[in-house]
Amino acid sequence: MYCKKCGKEIDNNAVVCTSCGCAVDKEPIKNGTKKTGVGVLLALFLGVLGLIIGLLLYPANTVERDSFLKGWLWTVIIAIIIIIISIGTSI
Numbered sequence: 001m002y003c004k005k006c007g008k009e010i011d012n013n014a015v016v017c018t019s020c021g022c023a024v025d026k027e028p029i030k031n032g033t034k035k036t037g038v039g040v041l042l043a044l045f046l047g048v049l050g051l052i053i054g055l056l057l058y059p060a061n062t063v064e065r066d067s068f069l070k071g072w073l074w075t076v077i078i079a080i081i082i083i084i085i086s087i088g089t090s091i
């Protein structure tokens with residue numbers, strides 16, 4: 001890796017730069033933390049959107065209502081599973 005201050009190449013395990021002596025930042029490697037956060041937000045957004053659409057398209061017809069609810073329920077369940085998986089992987 002390279003020193004952030006002077007730009008000289010230094011050992012990956014070095015705590016201080018051998019060239020300028022400044023402390024080397026040991027940034028913890030973020031394994032797609034930002035991506036997972038976006039995924040959680042997207043899943044939450046889709047879940048809420050699914051709920052809103054479901055309520056808006058709720059059929060007045062009693063016969064249609066049964067099949068509609070089944071399809072809608074699965075969408076909500078899948079959205080919840082995606083949210084749980086997204087939150088689980090981010091921790």
Ligand SMILES: [Zn+2]
Nearest residue numbers: 003006017020
């Ligand atoms: Zn340096």
